[in-house]
Amino acid sequence: MKVLVATEKPFAAVAVEGIRKVMDEAGYELLLLEKYQSKEQLLEAMADVDALIVRSDKVDAEVINAAGNLKIVVRAGAGYDNVDLQAATARGICVENTPGQNSNAVAELVFGLAVMAVRNGYNGTSGSELKEKTLGIHAFGQVGRNVARIAKGFGMEVSALDPFCPDEVMAEAGVKPVHSVESLYADNKIVSLHIPATDATRRSVGRDLITLMPKGGVLINTARKEVIDEEGLAQALEQRPDIKYVADVKPDNADELTARFGDRVFFTPKKMGAQTSEANINAGIAAARQIVDFLNNGVDTFRVNK
Incomplete structure (x- = not known):
C-alpha cells in the first residue's frame, strides 16, 4: 500500500x-x-x-x-x-x-483572542475582565466543549446552541442550552463561533444577529470565514461602534474592515487555530x-x- x-x-x-x-x-x-x-x-x-x-x-x-x-x-x-x-x-x-x-488548540486560541479584545488590544487603555461575563458557544462539538471547559476556569457564565447536541450533554458540562440563534446572540456578551461551513450556515451570521449582541459585545470566529456575511458584518460594526470582531480566519474584506474600524477588528495572518x-x-x-x-x-x- x-x-x-x-x-x-x-x-x-x-x-x-x-x-x-x-x-x-x-x-x-x-x-x-x-x-x-x-x-x-x-x-x-x-x-x-x-x-x-x-x-x-x-x-x-x-x-x-x-x-x-x-x-x-x-x-x-x-x-x-x-x-x-x-x-x-x-x-x-x-x-x-x-x-x-485540534480541539484544545483552537479553544485556547479563542481565549487568547477574547482577552486581547476585552483588553482593547493592550493599547494602554482600561479594558474589562472575562470573569462573570456571559459566553455563548455557537455549536457544541469538540472545540465548543473545550471552550466551555476553559471558560469555567475564567468564571464565565456559559450557554450554547447546537440542535444536534442533547440538552443533557450541555447540562452535564455546566452549560445552559439555548434553543434559538437570536437568543444566543442577544443574551451573551461574547459569542464564539464553531459552526461548519455548510449550505445552511454559509453567510448565516450577519448584521441582524450581530447587532442583537449586548453593549460591548465581542464576536470571535475560529471556525470558517464562509459562515460570516461579510457585508452584514461591516454594516453591524458601522451601526454598533461598541462591537468588536476578532478571528483567525481573515475575511475577504479584511483591509476594508481594518481601514474603517481600526482596532475593533483583528485577524491573525493565517488560520492559526490548529497551529x-x-x-x-x-x-x-x-x-x-x-x-x-x-x-x-x-x-x-x-x-x-x-
Missing part, C-alpha cells in the same frame, strides 16, 4: 516521524509531498497511491480522479470542506477527518492510524461521506 502525505504547509518533523512509524509498522510505503508549488505536482504524485493525508490542501475532483487506486482520504483536522465529498463518493472513496485532535506542535502531531498520527485501520480492518468510524 502506498500512502501520500501532501501538505503545502508541512507537518512538524516529529509528526512526520510518527506517521512514518505507523506506516512502517503496517508495512506501507510512505510518500511525502511537502511545500509543493503547483497543482500539477500534486496530480503527478497521486498517480498510484492508495491513501492520502492532507491538511488544508484542496482535494477536488481532478485530484481525486488522478489516483486510480485511491481508497481513502483523511483530512488531518476537523474541517473537511477542502475535500470534494461528492467526487470521492462517486468513486467509492472513503473520506475521513480527525475530530478532536500548535501538539495539535500538529496529534492530527497527523491520528490520520495515519485511521488509514491503517480502514485499509486493514474496514473501520470507518470517522467517515464524513456516508
Whole structure:
C-alpha cells in the first residue's frame, strides 16, 4: 500500500516521524509531498497511491480522479470542506477527518483572542475582565466543549446552541442550552463561533444577529470565514461602534474592515487555530492510524461521506 502525505504547509518533523512509524509498522510505503508549488505536482504524485493525508490542501475532483487506486482520504483536522465529498463518493472513496485532535488548540486560541479584545488590544487603555461575563458557544462539538471547559476556569457564565447536541450533554458540562440563534446572540456578551461551513450556515451570521449582541459585545470566529456575511458584518460594526470582531480566519474584506474600524477588528495572518506542535502531531498520527485501520480492518468510524 502506498500512502501520500501532501501538505503545502508541512507537518512538524516529529509528526512526520510518527506517521512514518505507523506506516512502517503496517508495512506501507510512505510518500511525502511537502511545500509543493503547483497543482500539477500534486496530480503527478497521486498517480498510484492508495491513501492520502492532507491538511488544508484542496482535494477536488481532478485530484481525486488522478489516483486510480485511491481508497481513502483523511483530512488531518476537523474541517473537511477542502475535500470534494461528492467526487470521492462517486468513486467509492472513503473520506475521513480527525475530530478532536485540534480541539484544545483552537479553544485556547479563542481565549487568547477574547482577552486581547476585552483588553482593547493592550493599547494602554482600561479594558474589562472575562470573569462573570456571559459566553455563548455557537455549536457544541469538540472545540465548543473545550471552550466551555476553559471558560469555567475564567468564571464565565456559559450557554450554547447546537440542535444536534442533547440538552443533557450541555447540562452535564455546566452549560445552559439555548434553543434559538437570536437568543444566543442577544443574551451573551461574547459569542464564539464553531459552526461548519455548510449550505445552511454559509453567510448565516450577519448584521441582524450581530447587532442583537449586548453593549460591548465581542464576536470571535475560529471556525470558517464562509459562515460570516461579510457585508452584514461591516454594516453591524458601522451601526454598533461598541462591537468588536476578532478571528483567525481573515475575511475577504479584511483591509476594508481594518481601514474603517481600526482596532475593533483583528485577524491573525493565517488560520492559526490548529497551529500548535501538539495539535500538529496529534492530527497527523491520528490520520495515519485511521488509514491503517480502514485499509486493514474496514473501520470507518470517522467517515464524513456516508
